[in-house]
Amino acid sequence: APGGPPPYWLIVLDDVHHIASESKNLLGALLQISQKTPLRFVLISRTSLDFYDRRDVHTRDIVEELPLSGLSLDETSQWLDELDLHDIDANDVHERTGGHPLAIEMLELYGKPTHEDWLRFLDEEILAPLPDDERELLATLAVSDKPIPWKALANSLDWDGTPPQRLIDYGLLIELEQGMWLHEALRERLVREVGSAETQRRQRIK
Structure with a gap:
């Protein structure tokens, strides 16, 4: 070997x-x-x-790739059961966090999956490094209640070209048959942004 x-x-x-x-x-x-x-x-x-x-x-069997994703709904439910958090809705937790293990740990420590430490993680590790145009793209998508076809989303943002590959590679932007969507944990964070910016985003995608 x-x-x-x-x-x-x-x-x-x-x-x-x-x-x-x-x-x-x-x-x-x-x-x-x-x-x-x-x-x-x-x-x-x-x-x-x-x-x-x-x-x-x-062919050479030198490298093995192991794609990782968030916990499934069943795995999230099982973890909550092991923590004796029977009054917590597993569906709600999974929808808010995308099954991210860190969010479940925050839930265990603080009693809620969207604790400030979890939001800080999303801000500092995910959102802060993004260019303004990519962040605005995700924030606009976050105010929608369903996936948006790329052409419609791009037109609303005056975006020229194809979907940003970097966001797709990171799993932040998701291509579905119905259109573009974003990671649920990120959506949960971005929909907290209210005020004039949120109003403008909703007007864009009408």
């Missing part, structure tokens, strides 16, 4: 999306090291990584 027989050393790198574009050479070197030494790496990223060849996944 590449890297020799077990035992292996396992190194876990989280939030790799923050360094992916600047560290392709480093990540590529780690991949080569893993083939020659008893080291194995787990890289956790919110975006797809492109420092390796697709053949490394499909």
